[in-house]
Amino acid sequence: MKILLKKCWFILPILIFLACSSEQEIQQLQNVNSKTEHGSRASLKPIGTGVMMQAFYWDVPAGGNWWNTVKGKVQDWSNAGIDAIWLPPATKAQNGSFSMGYDPFDYFDFGKYDQMGSIETRFGSEKELKSLISEAHNSNLSVIADIVLNHNSGGQSEVNPVNGQANWTKFEPMSGRFTRDFNDFHPNYNYNNDTGVFGGFPDLSHSQIRVQNELWKNPESVAKYYKNVMGFDGWRFDYVKGFEPWVVREWKNEVGGFSVGEYWDGNAGTLDWWSGQAEVSAFDFACYYRMRDAFQGNNLNRLNDDMLWKRNPNKAVTFVANHDTDEIYNGKMLAYAYILTHEGYPTIFYSDYEEWLSKERLNNLIWIHNNLAGGNTSILYTDNDEYVARRNGHNNAGLVVYINNANHWQERWIQTNWSNTRIKDYTGHSNWEPITQGGKWVKIQVPPKSYSVWAPK
Template sequence: MKRNQNRFFRLVVALSLTVLLLGGCNKEQPINDAKQSSATAIVKNGNYLKTTTNASVMMQAFYWDVPAGGTWWDALSTKVDDWSAVGINAIWLPPASKAQNGAYSMGYDPFDYYDFGQYFQMGSTETRFGSKTELQNLISTAHQYGLKVYADIVINHNSGGASEANPYTNTSTWTSFTPASGLFTRTASDFHPNSFDQSDLGAFGGYPDLCHNNPHVQDWLWKLPNSVAKYYKNVMGFDGWRFDYVKGYEPWVVREWNNAAGGFSVGELWDSNVDYLNWWANEANSSVFDFACYYAMNDAFDGNDLTKLNRDMMWKRNPFRAVTFVTNHDTDEIWNKLLAYAYILTHEGYPCIFYRDYEEWLNKDQMNNLIWIHNNLAGGSTNILYADNDEYVARRNGYNNAGLVVYINNADTWQERWVETNWSNTRIKDYTGHSNWEPVTQSGKWVKVQAPPKSYTVWSVK
């Protein structure tokens, strides 16, 4: 999705936490005596342990209006080593091809799908992010460190065409596309309305709307050997897709693209209706962003009512097709972000981390710790154990790992609660380092756990 170029960012409050080394206390402490300690509880030789199970965390590797000047691909190339080391398994890149605004565009106004910064058109040779060679180097470097690379695919609308007489509207429209690559030329017959389809499902911002029922459009988007889908996959090396504004076209389009090119895919279906999200994911044979979860978290953490986390969400309905997120380039509404990340990184679904949250706005040690917890402890089904305005406790039941109990506390004071675990007569500890309490579960698997104010703890076997 596009945003106005003059978008301003919300104020970000720096997090200030008292950090102590993780203690070795082996007995329960009264809650008012418990100390906060470092979130970097799991460290080996100065680095977070490489993920061992459930290793799926995506990085949205851009934000709106990243620095112009053709430096972004190179900047990302310097980060993929570190991202891989902490357990991120994939990066999602912005639309990579030449768009109407050339060197200033974020890519959501596509013109030439085959120009990755090697042709002079739209006022520049490079895209905002760099050259084709720099993009290929980034993809190659990411692959060397075991990261998959997902392309942002904008196929609802195009921009930058020349004016031509349009027999379907009896007006002149900006629908004549003759890209410098010489590939996927388009005319009025390739856009709504035309002889193939008079409807206009996805009118967006006044841009010409591609008609996916047109065989010419289908050929160039996914059917031909050098179609956009196959060129991105086989020549450029992309491993998967993030489909922009999928409300603008039917889910069979994504399904056909995936059948032709393969790879992971996720759709941006901006809707909180879980029935709709699940229907689309099944029809498209694709994952979908869990906007139901996003809005529930916003109401829960910023509305001071954690019972909102009891709502239906895509990850609860269809976890293997749910991509959970806290922020993206279009949205930045959740204020208590760290609590939200503690939620998505301990629950089911494929969590996506936002670049600025990770690199600029939040505590990176705490984020790395949550990624480690996700990849090593957060397996199996989920049971919600307790929820009220201030407290939320859930259990992951484990799958090739021990599972966990997550305790999120939105109150202004320490809280403690008895919960039922999966472990009998077992010493457990908090893997976030926020509590150095190490209780032993009873024979009936019950144990008392605690969480500091406006924070969280994650418990598992020691």
């Protein structure tokens, strides 16, 4: 027995060496696979040169087929001028196959582990998600991940020694990654929203170094796994009011990629402040609310009001609707005509594009945005039901957009940037082809409850 033990001790280091070598080889193979299975990033369109597609809506069909649905559309979207798709939160949440992902439980379960009542997420399996990302990349589209960093859900109860109360802060996900307990959450989380709770969920404490390491700093952090293994290219940060701007800034500085935050506030100054602190883009809620006031309230003078795109167009992501605001209101196509001819990075909402509005008209506006809408903006005229603005051109001729919220045709003399030049309406709503005067003035027209976009023929 002693001889046998001695032989085992002699053989053991060799076995450990071989096992380690094998593990290193497997890891190398995994690293190679992670670089290829989600397609090549070399040919991706630069984000911001086209239009983003929000590739979901609230309560998309359950059953695990959403990734396949989106996969079947990405090439057509790319052909239309989309440059990136924004996907819903992709990992397993408390409500399993019924969840839209905003109640995150396991940041590393993309539809692989049997937990929370299902293997797949509402949207599909990990394999199907990787296939979608690969197809998007092959179609030259970047893929934006929706990241929920404020709150977690689905933990087991444990006593928090800080307050002596039982809280739902014990997380032991089947992936075995980023296990959590009360130390990782705000110790006073269960008192009110300002001190660490969102919708009854415990809030992560980003001041904890371990939380930072697990979320973005470590080589196998959430951020790096999303980017290097799954193939995501950028980030949409959910509910950034719930934590400090430096969290988003550090994440972005660590892993790179296009980043935009959901700071739900209609004050353009506040959005500009947050964007500056986080050093990323922000959804332009100020623009959203002013457009709703203008088109639904029949007062296009509201388009003169302050918006993030007017303060910092390079940081403004404009939108007409999203999964939280997917209401149908009067003048929605006029609102799309506004954001797709003005500064900022515009977003198309899936339901508007695929179901509710004219895809042909939206494709036309996307083309106009990508080919004509360059340079800064000059507002030429506004009243209750008319709005005229000029894009002054940057590596292109620019354009003039005329929006009409009245029930009758309208005409107006406006000053362009073009002398003695024949122009036309690139929407096809008017068949006029006037020639601008030597002083660059010209009369243009617009149909009722519609818009026209003018540029040199």
